[in-house]
Amino acid sequence: MSTITATIIAATNPSPSPSTVPDVDVTPGVAGFIAIAVVAVVTILLVVDMTRRIRRTRYRAEIRERLEQGDAGTATDEPERRSAEDGRTDVGDDTERG
Template sequence: MLHWLAAATPDPLVPPSGVPDELVFPGVWGFIATAGIAIAAVLLIIDMVRRVRRLTYRAQIREQLDAERAEREAAEAEGATPASDAPTTDPAEPEQPGAR
């Protein structure tokens, strides 16, 4: 029972505040400012992720092109035709009648 009484009595070392609660809390403008900063941060993070992903894709394509170039140069050095330069028919294009 004494615990309840001790919790209800104010601390004598802390003076009571005479400032109204409306002046202490940020209010609507504080919420709007915080929400704006949060939305800006989310948009910046999304943009950064998109740019990093784009750089990763470019690096992968660059590595693939370098590997194909090295394969082509190695095949040319051996005197053989690389498989990528061999004439092939495109399966997307239908054969035209009378072309043969």
Template sequence: MYDLLMAAAATPSPTPQAPPAELVTPGPWGFGVIAVLTLAVVLLVVDMLRRIRRSGYREDVRAELDAEEQARASTRATDTDDEDIDPDADPARR
């Protein structure tokens, strides 16, 4: 009776089978989609790097223009402050 019970309860072991090739590989359509996505990502990265560099250059130019403007403003102030003003040489006071 034990043998009969064991024979009825035994499960068959699965036989290993290789899956079909079309289920494992993406095929030509999958390759095309991955190639297009890769190209799009590369172009986006190149564009992003170009924009980041451009904003850095703009920042440098703005800083340089601000420095030149401050230099001009300080030069104007020193030109008028350094003038010799002699009240006796003033023609309006003569």
């Protein structure tokens, strides 16, 4: 019975075996560096593309709102509204000049 008890104790309480591989060899190496670099570059490109698409969508919505407001507004207040939006008071509507 003592051998069975010793086997059970050894199975439930294993001692850590020393590693046979040196710590220097346990590195990602060049392949790991290239993989992480590719993931980083792809992530940066996706963020730039997403930012560009969000900005484009926002500008399109603003233009759509201006067009809808322009249909409801009159032609007499458009130069004042445009100059107020641009921040310039000396610029009027250039399309009316002949």
